[in-house]
Amino acid sequence: MNWENYIHSNPDILLGKPIIKGTRLSVEFIIQRFANGWTTEQILENYPQLSKEALQAVFAYIGD
Numbered sequence: 001m002n003w004e005n006y007i008h009s010n011p012d013i014l015l016g017k018p019i020i021k022g023t024r025l026s027v028e029f030i031i032q033r034f035a036n037g038w039t040t041e042q043i044l045e046n047y048p049q050l051s052k053e054a055l056q057a058v059f060a061y062i063g064d
């Protein structure tokens with residue numbers, strides 16, 4: 001998976017933190033949800049602007 005299709009940084013958005021394109025949700029925020037025990041389904045339900053592919057991109061990004 002090419003995470004660059006889903007994640008980018010912009011110094012004008014969240015101080016340049018990597019975010020999921022088309023949202024103001026940072027990679028860090030999504031990882032915190034998983035660390036707090038959220039499931040993929042819970043994240044997708046609570047943040048419908050996300051896709052399963054975007055969540056996979058988060059893991060690809062942190063794995064690089």
